[in-house]
Amino acid sequence: MAEIVIRNTNERITGDENVRNFLNKYDVLYEKWDASKLNTDLQDNFGLTDEQKTEVLETYDYEIRDLAARRGYQIWDVITLSEQTPDIEEKLAKFEEIHTHAEDEIRAIVAGKGIFVIKATDDVGYFNVELSPGDVISVPENTPHFFTLMENKQIIAVRLFIEKDGWIADPYPDPTFIKQA
Ligand SMILES: CSCCC(=O)/C(O)=C/O
Ligand SMILES: [Fe+2]
Numbered sequence: 001m002a003e004i005v006i007r008n009t010n011e012r013i014t015g016d017e018n019v020r021n022f023l024n025k026y027d028v029l030y031e032k033w034d035a036s037k038l039n040t041d042l043q044d045n046f047g048l049t050d051e052q053k054t055e056v057l058e059t060y061d062y063e064i065r066d067l068a069a070r071r072g073y074q075i076w077d078v079i080t081l082s083e084q085t086p087d088i089e090e091k092l093a094k095f096e097e098i099h100t101h102a103e104d105e106i107r108a109i110v111a112g113k114g115i116f117v118i119k120a121t122d123d124v125g126y127f128n129v130e131l132s133p134g135d136v137i138s139v140p141e142n143t144p145h146f147f148t149l150m151e152n153k154q155i156i157a158v159r160l161f162i163e164k165d166g167w168i169a170d171p172y173p174d175p176t177f178i179k180q181a
């Protein structure tokens with residue numbers, strides 16, 4: 001279940017309804033997929049082969065096509081990040097820079113954990129969205145954000161894009177952002 005932390009106040013928001021209501025205020029979609037649908041061999045495998053990634057997409061084909069039909073996503077992929085990922089440090093460094101995307105994108109966590117840090121309004125500042133298996137969020141277009149792993153340092157996520165070119169990020173250097181532990 002996703003949890004929110006508002007970074008400026010340390011307020012923590014828990015419970016599906018509260019989380020959904022908070023996120024919807026900032027045009028962030030929050031939905032759930034059934035994490036138990038994924039074959040257990042794949043849930044514990046953070047070094048998926050291309051064939052296994054296809055199996056993940058087949059497992060969630062109904063959910064993916066439903067989101068695509070409702071919200072216009074055109075392509076999707078599976079990303080795994082863990083110590084087994086080649087160039088993990090470079091990949092993470094890229095995701096950990098504040099950036100925007102010119103399109104709305106979906107991130108569905110199917111195994112592991114991760115945090116999206118998203119900018120709300122100037123007065124609220126940034127909030128953390130701590131994501132667990134089954135959590136599905138959108139990252140709205142042109143919204144400053146970044147992504148980092150949690151203590152277990154591993155994740156499998158399905159990503160849905162509107163643009164056929166996939167992941168394209170525009171850096172958003174933000175002097176108002178305060179890094180904290
Ligand atoms: C867990 S999805 C990988 C990170 C990503 O796709 C993104 O857009 C980060 O901001
Ligand atoms: Fe992003």
Ligand code: NI
Nearest residue numbers: 001002003132
């Ligand atoms: Ni939870």
